């Protein structure tokens with residue numbers, strides 16, 4: 371028996387129903403379901419079930435493969451490993467990713483911190499680091515108030531999309547698409563154009579998928 375293609379749908383915005391990244395991640399998953407009704411979706415809201423911050427105890431436990439001494443440390447380690455197993459089990463991940471203060475929300479950073487485990491998602495070799503979690507597809511549903519993708523003087527201020535792509539590539543993931551609404555705080559016209567552009571990118575993703583994967 372073959373198991374259904376499994377999508378992990380994540381959100382991390384703290385702006386509730388006003389969230390643009392939540393809108394785009396949901397529309398991405400809806401478009402995916404429309405293209406392949408058999409997909410199975412697991413949803414996780416990182417703003418609700420907040421991943422633990424790394425602590426000296428959890429970092430030591432992961433590095434030394436030891437049991438944390440405190441009950442809090444053991445609970446944190448269990449949560450971290452739940453996130454890791456959920457990530458490893460997914461064929462694809464749709465990440466709702468706002469830009470906050472040039473980077474990602476701390477909740478999304480803590481999710482990456484939970485996954486970046488030596489021996490599970492990457493390893494170091496004499497030739498350099500090697501990703502161990504390849505073969506997955508990722509779609510980043512990105513929202514940001516200002517525009518960073520085109521003005522050359524803004525591109526190096528993007529620590530949100532570029533950070534996520536770098537961290538996922540480090541873990542071996544090469545198939546990463548970004549659907550982006552940027553400039554959403556620059557007035558209604560720019561916001562409407564940004565949403566239209568993101569929606570066109572979502573449609574394009576699944577138009578391509580249907581063409582290459584009958």
Ligand SMILES: Cc1cc2nc3c(=O)[nH]c(=O)nc-3n(C[C@H](O)[C@H](O)[C@H](O)COP(=O)(O)O)c2cc1C
Pocket residue numbers: 383384385388389390391392467468469470471472473513514515516517554555
């Ligand atoms: C706490 C906070 C920090 C933000 N920092 C930035 C920023 O550094 N650069 C930017 O362009 N927009 C920034 N914004 C605007 C958001 O990127 C924009 O509102 C986007 O829609 C956020 O995604 P969301 O709607 O899914 O929460 C910030 C918004 C919030 C709430």
